[in-house]
Amino acid sequence: MVLSPRYLLPVAPANRVLEGVSVALRDGRVASLGPHDEVVANHPRADRVTLDRHLLMPGLVNAHGHLAMTLLRGLGEAQALEAWLAETIWPMEARWIDAEFVRDGTRLAVAEMVACGTTTAADMYYFPETAALVCREAGFRLQAAFPLISQPNPYSTGFDDCLTKGLALRDRFRDDDLVTTCFGPHSAYAVGDEHLRKVATLADEVDADVHIHLHETQAEVDDALRTHGGTWIKVLDVLGLLNEKLQAVHMTALTDAEIELVAERGVRVIHCPHSNMKLTSGVCPVTKLLDAGVTVGLGTDGAASNNGLDLFAEARLASLLAKATAADPSLLPAADMVEMATLGGARALGLAHRIGSIEVGKCADLVAVDVDHPSMQPLHDPHAQLVHAAAGARVTHTFVNGRCVYENGTWPTLDIDETRARAAHWGSRLS
Amino acid sequence: MVLSPRYLLPVAPANRVLEGVSVALRDGRVASLGPHDEVVANHPRADRVTLDRHLLMPGLVNAHGHLAMTLLRGLGEAQALEAWLAETIWPMEARWIDAEFVRDGTRLAVAEMVACGTTTAADMYYFPETAALVCREAGFRLQAAFPLISQPNPYSTGFDDCLTKGLALRDRFRDDDLVTTCFGPHSAYAVGDEHLRKVATLADEVDADVHIHLHETQAEVDDALRTHGGTWIKVLDVLGLLNEKLQAVHMTALTDAEIELVAERGVRVIHCPHSNMKLTSGVCPVTKLLDAGVTVGLGTDGAASNNGLDLFAEARLASLLAKATAADPSLLPAADMVEMATLGGARALGLAHRIGSIEVGKCADLVAVDVDHPSMQPLHDPHAQLVHAAAGARVTHTFVNGRCVYENGTWPTLDIDETRARAAHWGSRLS
Numbered sequence: 001m002v003l004s005p006r007y008l009l010p011v012a013p014a015n016r017v018l019e020g021v022s023v024a025l026r027d028g029r030v031a032s033l034g035p036h037d038e039v040v041a042n043h044p045r046a047d048r049v050t051l052d053r054h055l056l057m058p059g060l061v062n063a064h065g066h067l068a069m070t071l072l073r074g075l076g077e078a079q080a081l082e083a084w085l086a087e088t089i090w091p092m093e094a095r096w097i098d099a100e101f102v103r104d105g106t107r108l109a110v111a112e113m114v115a116c117g118t119t120t121a122a123d124m125y126y127f128p129e130t131a132a133l134v135c136r137e138a139g140f141r142l143q144a145a146f147p148l149i150s151q152p153n154p155y156s157t158g159f160d161d162c163l164t165k166g167l168a169l170r171d172r173f174r175d176d177d178l179v180t181t182c183f184g185p186h187s188a189y190a191v192g193d194e195h196l197r198k199v200a201t202l203a204d205e206v207d208a209d210v211h212i213h214l215h216e217t218q219a220e221v222d223d224a225l226r227t228h229g230g231t232w233i234k235v236l237d238v239l240g241l242l243n244e245k246l247q248a249v250h251m252t253a254l255t256d257a258e259i260e261l262v263a264e265r266g267v268r269v270i271h272c273p274h275s276n277m278k279l280t281s282g283v284c285p286v287t288k289l290l291d292a293g294v295t296v297g298l299g300t301d302g303a304a305s306n307n308g309l310d311l312f313a314e315a316r317l318a319s320l321l322a323k324a325t326a327a328d329p330s331l332l333p334a335a336d337m338v339e340m341a342t343l344g345g346a347r348a349l350g351l352a353h354r355i356g357s358i359e360v361g362k363c364a365d366l367v368a369v370d371v372d373h374p375s376m377q378p379l380h381d382p383h384a385q386l387v388h389a390a391a392g393a394r395v396t397h398t399f400v401n402g403r404c405v406y407e408n409g410t411w412p413t414l415d416i417d418e419t420r421a422r423a424a425h426w427g428s429r430l431s
Numbered sequence: 432m433v434l435s436p437r438y439l440l441p442v443a444p445a446n447r448v449l450e451g452v453s454v455a456l457r458d459g460r461v462a463s464l465g466p467h468d469e470v471v472a473n474h475p476r477a478d479r480v481t482l483d484r485h486l487l488m489p490g491l492v493n494a495h496g497h498l499a500m501t502l503l504r505g506l507g508e509a510q511a512l513e514a515w516l517a518e519t520i521w522p523m524e525a526r527w528i529d530a531e532f533v534r535d536g537t538r539l540a541v542a543e544m545v546a547c548g549t550t551t552a553a554d555m556y557y558f559p560e561t562a563a564l565v566c567r568e569a570g571f572r573l574q575a576a577f578p579l580i581s582q583p584n585p586y587s588t589g590f591d592d593c594l595t596k597g598l599a600l601r602d603r604f605r606d607d608d609l610v611t612t613c614f615g616p617h618s619a620y621a622v623g624d625e626h627l628r629k630v631a632t633l634a635d636e637v638d639a640d641v642h643i644h645l646h647e648t649q650a651e652v653d654d655a656l657r658t659h660g661g662t663w664i665k666v667l668d669v670l671g672l673l674n675e676k677l678q679a680v681h682m683t684a685l686t687d688a689e690i691e692l693v694a695e696r697g698v699r700v701i702h703c704p705h706s707n708m709k710l711t712s713g714v715c716p717v718t719k720l721l722d723a724g725v726t727v728g729l730g731t732d733g734a735a736s737n738n739g740l741d742l743f744a745e746a747r748l749a750s751l752l753a754k755a756t757a758a759d760p761s762l763l764p765a766a767d768m769v770e771m772a773t774l775g776g777a778r779a780l781g782l783a784h785r786i787g788s789i790e791v792g793k794c795a796d797l798v799a800v801d802v803d804h805p806s807m808q809p810l811h812d813p814h815a816q817l818v819h820a821a822a823g824a825r826v827t828h829t830f831v832n833g834r835c836v837y838e839n840g841t842w843p844t845l846d847i848d849e850t851r852a853r854a855a856h857w858g859s860r861l862s
Binding site (some may be wrong): 424 | 502509714729752755803811857
């Protein structure tokens with residue numbers, strides 16, 4: 001297949017918008033990039049898709065979420081994190097979570113995400129095998145962080161059971177083209193030191209990443225100071241988890257010294273501004289982290305605290321939040337946000353060798369955006385329009401591994417009617 | 432015509448979502464509301480439009496913007512207000528503004544707004560007569576604040592010329608069904624005391640509102656303290672402008688005493704969070720204003736500082752900004768934001784007797800939102816989904832005065848190809 005868009009935004013090299021450039025795809029990868037005529041001549045038997053009112057860019061990487069929580073969106077509105085978890089989310093989960101819930105909720109999340117340009121998501125939820133199978137079937141790229149929680153829950157009897165199931169998941173998807181796996185201890189406070197130490201050892205042994213909620217609120221940090229005499233970052237450092245394998249989500253409460261330490265250790269950070277603002281968790285110091293050399297990706301978090309999964313909207317919010325917080329309009333400019341939503345997320349998930357930019361040899365995870373729509377014209381600054389207007393609504397085509405998973409209101413790899421019917425089913429059941 | 436939606440969100444009464452209710456329209460007004468069968472039986476010759484996957488709500492009221500500035504969107508990215516105006520916007524305007532620019536830019540803005548559910552906009556820009564004619568032709572509701580600026584510009588030789596043109600505009604559209612007019616002094620700092628006093632006298636004489644940028648930044652207020660020994664609010668009060676006719680836009684820098692004064696005087700406030708965050712102007716204390724009893728509407732501001740005109744996105748941002756700023760997740764809940772984006776805006780523009788809610792006798796300014804889309808399901812909390820997910824992207828039908836102005840990617844009242852072509856023309860011309 002040869003895609004010939006009006007504009008190509010490759011992300012690498014950074015801050016470039018090319019015209020007259022086609023992309024040839026072969027075996028799910030980008031086979032070549034070049035002038036329209038040249039690419040077409042070199043691939044005479046390829047199907048040509050002309051996208052003459054479109055900008056083609058890498059698929060977005062949603063670096064943190066809980067996909068099946070789409071089924072809970074709109075519950076627990078107007079609560080702060082602690083109350084939202086304890087009074088709304090955990091009781092609902094204890095009552096309703098099973099493999100069917102995860103299947104239906106994950107499929108709904110995938111339908112929503114591909115429709116607004118996301119091609120990869122990092123998931124952290126119960127029944128990760130079910131989620132992984134749903135994503136593989138739908139042709140969607142997933143990092144499944146298998147949950148590690150000490151408390152018994154509908155998915156597992158405790159930490160050891162979580163670990164057994166998680167390692168089996170890892171084995172099953174070892175060579176998968178779409179699904180990667182990693183350790184998903186919920187948080188330092190919910191797992192405990194002994195189990196965290198075990199995660200550190202095992203992650204090192206099997207060379208896997210660790211995805212964790214960390215320093216989500218100041219209250220969480222204050223708890224650590226009370227119980228451990230140091231912040232959770234300090235605790236993780238002692239336990240051997242504060243290293244280049246760590247994907248640390250939220251990170252709103254950080255001292256300058258901690259930012260330096262995190263940078264030194266090669267920890268990757270995932271910023272979820274909508275969730276943090278809605279649950280009043282705090283503000284991640286993204287600009288300082290970037291200045292210190294830390295890799296930062298963007299996440300929507302679960303739909304229950306968002307209430308959608310549109311990563312373009314998240315990029316817009318991250319940019320505005322950084323500018324307003326520091327009263328500096330130059331912070332997180334649009335081109336940087338496009339990078340954070342694509343290659344930054346890929347780096348945060350350790351997938352930058354495969355996705356995040358349109359480069360020869362990388363996976364053909366691509367998104368076409370209609371830039372002829374009245375909301376996108378005139379296109380003086382494509383990066384700014386992508387970030388600051390509602391570009392998620394303008395996505396017309398989404399490809400993962402070269403396979404079309406969304407096109408103009410249709411979902412070629414999903415039974416959308418069934419997906420909708422199951423969502424409505426849960427809507428009545430949970431209300 | 433009878434519209435039979437799955438859900439009806441009337442806004443008045445507040446915080447209600449009705450099922451099984453149809454709306455009959457006659458002569459551009461809401462003629463009746465009631466159970467589907469009853470309304471259909473009472474209007475046997477009406478065309479029935481079944482919206483069985485939709486929520487029907489009042490059209491959104493964008494209470495502040497500069498419509499033709501769509502043509503400048505994406506210019507002056509990453510600048511603060513003062514530099515953005517002085518280095519980018521004013522030079523561009525001085526060079527390019529003419530009636531053709533305003534015609535093309537306004538038409539583009541209308542196309543964008545109706546596609547995301549806005550049925551009324553407050554405009555403040557050069558060549559307001561051209562903008563009014565474009566909106567009337569497109570069937571879009573407009574409040575045209577005619578510009579009053581002391582400096583010569585491509586539209587006028589100075590204040591008196593502005594006034595002559597503005598009053599002629601007011602006469603021309605006196606009985607118009609779609610266009611209302613009011614005085615639009617740019618700001619206290621750009622107009623000067625003598626001319627402001629004249630505006631106060633004339634606004635009183637002709638019983639017209641006054642729409643003004645006020646206390647947009649702390650720097651603006653500091654200037655007043657330096658030049659006038661008091662804030663602009665104090666200055667306007669002395670000049671006789673601080674009253675129930677005043678539509679005060681931005682209002683980021685306010686003392687508690689000023690909030691009380693503004694409430695006492697019946698001043699209406701328009702909040703533009705995206706523009707304020709992007710240009711780092713400050714944060715309007717919306718919650719305090721509402722608590723003091725002040726009417727607050729929402730505005731996108733011009734597309735050049737936004738970069739879009741999606742009022743649903745503005746509602747989301749306003750809610751998140753209020754919660755995060757005060758660390759209180761209960762602030763500006765979703766139902767309040769839906770009201771602010773509709774009836775609140777109508778009140779801010781003095782149009783609440785005609786628009787802002789679905790009530791018998793009011794204008795049939797209505798919007799249908801596809802709530803069956805994966806991003807809106809399950810619909811546990813319709814208000815939360817409208818505000819916190821990207822509902823602007825889910826708008827399928829927009830009616831103004833009962834006339835369909837947008838339906839599923841088509842614009843029945845606009846030549847959309849010509850609108851696009853003109854936008855592209857300005858895109859090349861200005862770059």
